[in-house]
Amino acid sequence: MIDKGDHVAEKPKIVVTNRVFPETRNLLEKHAIVEINPALEPWPYEEVRMRCRDAAGLLAFMTDRIDADFLSACSRLRVVGAALKGFDNIDVQAATNAGVWLTIVPDLLTVPTAELAIGLMLSLGRNIVAGDRKIKKDGFHGWRAELYGSSLAGATVGIIGFGLVGRAIAERLVGFQCRLLACDQSVPAAHAKSWPYVTMTSFGDVIKSSDYVVLALPLTAETWHIVNPRTITAMKTGARLVNPARGSLVDEAAVADAIECGQLAGYASDTFESEDWALRDRPTSIDPRLTTSSAPTVFTPHIGSGVTEIRREIELSAARSILDALDGRIPFGAVNKPHKQFTHAQSGAR
Structure with a gap:
């Protein structure tokens, strides 16, 4: 990976809190060090926060809660890509204040x-x-x-x-x-x-x-x-x-x-x-x-968007938004504009 300063940039870390399709994993692993929960049960709040302490990106789901305390502990975080349409489990203002993009998937669901x-x-x-x-x-x-x-x-x-x-x-x-x-x-x-x-x-x-x-x-x-x-x-x-x-x-x-x-x-x-x-x-x-x-x-157990092809595309859309944000671009589905900006080199992105 070469950044604009002509030196090799360290791959960013992206945390994925729930089990995902192979296509999502493959896309993210081309550009980042990826930690993915392989189990059906979601990680609890404390574990997600611990894993995100050195992460630049987070692929989040309905089971996650992102609040001011979480963001304060994860100072390197630059983008939360939510595989969601509704985002009431995420504090948008806290993310904005912390310089963190929040993206959603607005229409696939x-x-x-x-x-x-x-x-x-x-x-x-x-x-x-x-x-x-x-x-x-x-x-x-x-x-x-x-x-x-x-x-x-x-x-x-x-x-x-x-x-x-x-x-x-x-x-x-x-x-x-x-x-x-x-x-x-x-x-x-x-x-x-x-x-x-x-x-x-x-x-x-x-x-x-x-x-x-x-x-x-x-x-x-x-x-x-x-x-x-x-x-x-x-x-x-x-x-x-x-x-x-x-x-x-x-x-x-x-x-x-x-x-x-x-x-x-x-x-x-x-x-x-x-x-x-x-x-x-x-x-x-x-x-x-x-x-x-x-x-x-x-x-029914929250299966409103539970169509295989749709869930795959929801994940991929959220993953692409994370990569775009880490690459310095305005990501698709952004619901905020972070107060703090960061450079391409700081993100360690593509």
């Missing part, structure tokens, strides 16, 4: 997340998981008058949040002949005309009118527990709630209460409060009332 949202709706409304459990437990003895559910055809579906994911969900629901409502204060009225099959309305109207309420929001201070006892009370009795977005959008204990009293007919989610690492007082597990075999719930 949209379509697979929308697909999973539809799957959760169908599974919840049509008792697909309950039917599967019944056959595996008792065998199949022919049709019986049971497990009647709710159809999407003719249902009113309310989408809270109408960014890329919310729009992708709405597009896929058109063929189900639903009545589609959506709310998002960031969508100008003029832009709403681009989606004539969706009625843009208020949050209050969405939750009181919908048979299915689907969350498509980022997690922020304003959206934390946007579904809470007060919200749930305002919903239609017997409504179903679907969450493919972030766990802490929902007060899970309040949802359990609402299911017990019959206010909600069911809850489906791909994300959970316990995994929102940036929230120090988060629950450590899912409310057990929601995970009993008889609960009208459908849960």
Whole structure:
């Protein structure tokens, strides 16, 4: 490796906190010394911080928490490439102050997340998981008058949040002949005309009118527990709630209460409060009332973007952004501009 000063530059170190595809490893190892977690279980916070003390780059995932303390201990860090779209587990301001780029993968997760949202709706409304459990437990003895559910055809579906994911969900629901409502204060009225099959309305109207309420929001201070006892009370009795977005959008204990009293007919989610690492007082597990075999719930283990080709490209996109930043270029998917700058030679990059 030759830098602009015509001397050999030391390869930078890049830490990868979770198991990755061979293509990701091969790309990074061409340009850096790479430490990759080979196991399925993620490294804990303290181990990631220890490994990053002399690292220039970090390929981070949903399981990681990057805060001011972390960045203070990792003074050589120049870029965090997050294999994520939502980045509520990373302190952006702290990264900016520390001179660290933060990049995300802004759009590859949209379509697979929308697909999973539809799957959760169908599974919840049509008792697909309950039917599967019944056959595996008792065998199949022919049709019986049971497990009647709710159809999407003719249902009113309310989408809270109408960014890329919310729009992708709405597009896929058109063929189900639903009545589609959506709310998002960031969508100008003029832009709403681009989606004539969706009625843009208020949050209050969405939750009181919908048979299915689907969350498509980022997690922020304003959206934390946007579904809470007060919200749930305002919903239609017997409504179903679907969450493919972030766990802490929902007060899970309040949802359990609402299911017990019959206010909600069911809850489906791909994300959970316990995994929102940036929230120090988060629950450590899912409310057990929601995970009993008889609960009208459908849960998946955060597989919204879990399509093989998509996950590979997400990793590669994050890896390319790390290499670009270490090479002195503005990286793709950057969500900040570091206060401190560093030279090509300091990065030890390509």
